[in-house]
Amino acid sequence: MHQVRLLPHDITFTADERETVLQAALNAGVAFPNRCQVGACAMCLCRKLSGEISYQLEPMLTEKEQAEGWIFTCQATAKSDLVLELD
Template identity: 40%
Template sequence: MSFLVTIAPAQLSFTVKPDETILDAALRNGIDFPNRCRQGVCTSCVCKLKSGEVRYSEPQPLTELDKQQQFTYCCLAYPCTDLVLHHPFIQS
């Protein structure tokens, strides 16, 4: 089962395969998605979760503040549902 991810405000949509991170799926779909370290350290791929649910492999990369602010580390996140994410620097 794949999930649909939409990036606002660009309104770009793509599907994520099972066991594929959001970042890997975006790059596979030709989206110019900011990324560097792919380890959840540099924060260039961080989006704000507007709707939906994601999961992470252990150890959980999010701090309590990250969770409160609805941050999603796309290099480490796997969708559990369709998602709407916000990233101000991704353009269509």
């Protein structure tokens, strides 16, 4: 289990490596924006400030977007504690 801290709301929840970050947030009762849950609508897009994630399938993000820390939480699983920023 990994701790996920969501800024600027300062909400913390736990994520298991077998569930996506979005699933973990929703299971914890966090009102995380989402619609399609397959990485097509970009509603769950947020910025990873620290930590490590992995994807089962590579996301539809440019190299620049990935370098800036953008992640699709509906596709990402936590591999360490995370700090995320959701505007």
